[in-house]
Amino acid sequence: MSMPLPRSDMEAGIRIFERCNELAHLSEDTDALTRVYLSQQHQQANQRVGTWMRDAGMQVWQDAVGNICGRYEGMKPNAPALLLGSHLDTVRNAGKYDGMLGVITAIELVSRFHQQNKRFPFAIEVVGFGDEEGVRFGVTLLGSRGLTGSWESHWLDKRDNQGISLAQALRDFGLAADQIDQAKRKSSDLIGYLELHIEQGPLLESNDLALGVVTAINGAKRLNFSFKGVAGHAGTVPMSLRQDALVGASELILAVESIAQAFEVVATVGKIECLPGAVNVIPSDISFSLDIRAPDNQQRDAALWEITKAAKEITERRNLTLSYDCFYNSDATPCSVVLQQKLTKAVMAVQGRSLSLASGAGHDAIAMASLCDVGMLFVRCEGGISHNPLEAIQIEDINLALNVLEHTLYSLSEA
Ligand SMILES: [Zn+2]
Known part of the structure; x- marks a missing residue:
């Protein structure tokens, strides 16, 4: 033909x-x-x-x-x-x-x-x-x-x-x-x-x-991450003694960006909540979302594994506690x-x-x-x-x- x-x-x-x-x-x-x-x-x-x-x-x-x-x-x-x-x-x-x-x-x-x-x-x-x-x-x-x-x-x-x-x-x-x-x-x-x-x-x-x-x-996964630190007086607690959950989360959000680039996936932190949310209090509780997508499930999960590894490393080094859960998964x-x-x-x-x-x-x-x-x-x-x-x-x-x-x-x- x-x-x-x-x-x-x-x-x-x-x-x-x-x-x-x-x-x-x-x-x-x-x-x-x-x-x-x-x-x-x-x-x-x-x-x-x-x-x-x-x-x-x-x-x-x-x-x-x-x-x-x-x-x-x-x-x-x-x-x-x-x-x-x-x-x-x-x-x-x-x-x-x-x-x-x-x-x-x-x-x-x-x-x-x-x-x-x-x-x-x-x-x-x-x-x-x-x-x-x-x-x-x-x-x-x-x-x-x-x-x-x-x-x-x-x-x-x-x-x-x-x-x-x-x-x-x-x-x-x-x-x-x-x-x-x-x-x-x-x-x-x-x-x-x-x-x-x-x-x-x-x-x-x-x-x-x-x-x-x-x-x-692309398949997608969506997770919630929570970082828990210790609230404290913004004027009295020295920088070296803080357990600032927001600073820890910020470090992870930057890691999400570089890991996504390295693994050729797309990852987005689109929602963040900061408590107690006062101008003169060190943040103690942060929760944020992660949306991660890739054309291949293994590629996506490998990037996600690297992100959770970075989260563990950051929370340990900063003396924070970490929890996360996946609430959406499509292949x-x-x-x-x-x-x-x-x-x-x-x-x-x-x-x-x-x-x-x-x-x-x-x-x-x-x-x-x-x-x-x-x-x-x-x-x-x-x-x-x-x-x-x-x-x-x-x-x-x-x-x-x-x-x-x-x-x-x-x-x-x-x-
Ligand atoms: Zn359409």
Whole structure:
């Protein structure tokens, strides 16, 4: 099967760009974009996207958790599908491309194949997940977790800020809380999941590249650290005799920065509490948070081990007591090596060089990885800005991304 010629026409990119802008009008706020799960605007977005899917030659349905789905058959009916997509919900006061770009570009790709009457050995499905951000019910990835069958029934009792339960919201949307499991797909139905998403960070732009290939989605751990010293009079206790918990904590916070750099992870102390908190009292009790993330669990845990070692050394030397506990742990999600290679080859063909990068933000691919191989393509966004109405992308970059997806599908059909 021969590769398609690279295209330079801007028409497809402009259409994708315009559709992103069109969806941005479906918002609960008049002056900002906010579209949450199972809202009226979600319903409208599903209708609009469903129409675009049908126009692109797909058979369309809404699944039992409210994801909008489209299927373009392969050479033989009922073949397993390559799933393309992203999410259609947004944060509050969102940008227009986070999520939507991946769904709309996938539809454009299918439309291109449909016009050429091109079929693959696999079917192509496109999904617009109804919830990734978790804004309404405080649980993220509800759409993809419905599709992968990792939905937990106690979530149905979660309430939004109006007091409406998730179970009620499903009913109001025309769905049934006791039929969520009908959204579940079998792993034998899918050959993989490919997601195009804006980078939401500055790496591609700083490398002067439109596109890059994701290696993994970072796993995160969150801990609380407490340093206990002895409160004392700020005027009478000599420096050499102090057990100042804040000075000890400060030393550790600087160590966190240098250890994170040495281990190539990202670590943040974002919250600190100091007691007794008086201008003339030596601090006795400090607690602070640590958020540490890496594309690889071992890499993250090695850095964390070094941080706790430094904490022990500092507290011993300063005669403080130390306690810490981990209150949040999510594993890293590695992207499939095969999909990374195929995407990288396609990016090289379209863009001349490629960049591999980890994703610092979470994506639907995290849930999808429990069902099938996942791959992600990142497109640069201006200044790395996201979750913000200033989110911006270039039409030329969208065209390149579309071409990369096209190449990747051809190369998957050769495997
Ligand atoms: Zn997103």
